[in-house]
Amino acid sequence: MLNNTEMVARLVLAGALGSVIGFERERLLWAAGLRTHMLVCVGACLIMLVSAFGFADVLGHKDIVLDPSRVAAQVVSGIGFLGAGTILLRGEVVKGLTTAASLWAVAAIGLAIGGGLYVPAIATTVIVIGILAGVKPIEESWRGRMQTRVLRLTVKRGALTIDTLQAVAGARASRVRQFVVKPGSDPEVEEVTISFVRLSHTSVDAIAAKLRQNADVVSVEASEG
Structure with missing residues (x-):
């Protein structure tokens, strides 16, 4: 005791x-x-x-x-x-x-x-x-690395393809999980949604910056999926 x-x-x-x-x-x-x-x-x-x-x-x-x-x-x-x-x-x-x-x-x-x-x-x-x-x-x-990040773009019709994205993103294109193209409100444009996985904010922002430099890209918006 x-x-x-x-x-x-x-x-x-x-x-x-x-x-x-x-x-x-x-x-x-x-x-x-x-x-x-x-x-x-x-x-x-x-x-x-x-x-x-x-x-x-x-x-x-x-x-x-x-x-x-x-x-x-x-x-x-x-x-x-x-x-x-x-x-x-x-x-x-x-x-x-x-x-x-x-x-x-x-x-x-x-x-x-x-x-x-x-x-x-x-x-x-x-x-x-x-x-x-x-x-x-x-x-x-x-x-943070596992979180999905999304780029939503408005581009001229046919201007953005998988090949174009690979050329812009380089090795980071392997992180693309989804690539969706839909008709836009204007017949001359398309709405493109690109989802990335296991890619940092910095890398996604760098890809977005390169896409903005393309004359056929009307707008680019980045967000978390």
Whole structure:
């Protein structure tokens, strides 16, 4: 059985590690921020303490068997309701999954501290912060490269073909996913839509600039698909 000082120390450490992860979420103005992560981590730690040591006074009784994992196990599934509250659906985009996952991780950290696993708890905190803060720029860069970008052009009839585009875009023409030509409002012009994948804004803008130099191109508009 732990003494009170050790238990309080574990609760304080849980609050401290939870605050480290919560601060990163607070910085991005998410609903589940500093206080939420601290509360989850401290609460999970206390549940672990209760699960492991809260029934010591009845262990000596006949037919009493203690499974320390049973109460703590409920945290893993029970934290889901709180994580679900941070997830929002905006149109076709889901927001808040990362914050929900960080709450789940914080609960696990609290359980680890409650069980006396200090080094794994601290190591997990460092890893989670690295994932939340360090991996995000890489993720955004990858998403940016994977995003579809579209050029919408108004050109003179027959002026823009696949061959013409390849001559302008060079090796970047391999990133063309769709090339659509439709009649324009004027019989003398056509509406052309070109979709690119895995091509940066800079590259698409460079292609658009070259197309604008073509005398047969009336207008060029770039947008994200």
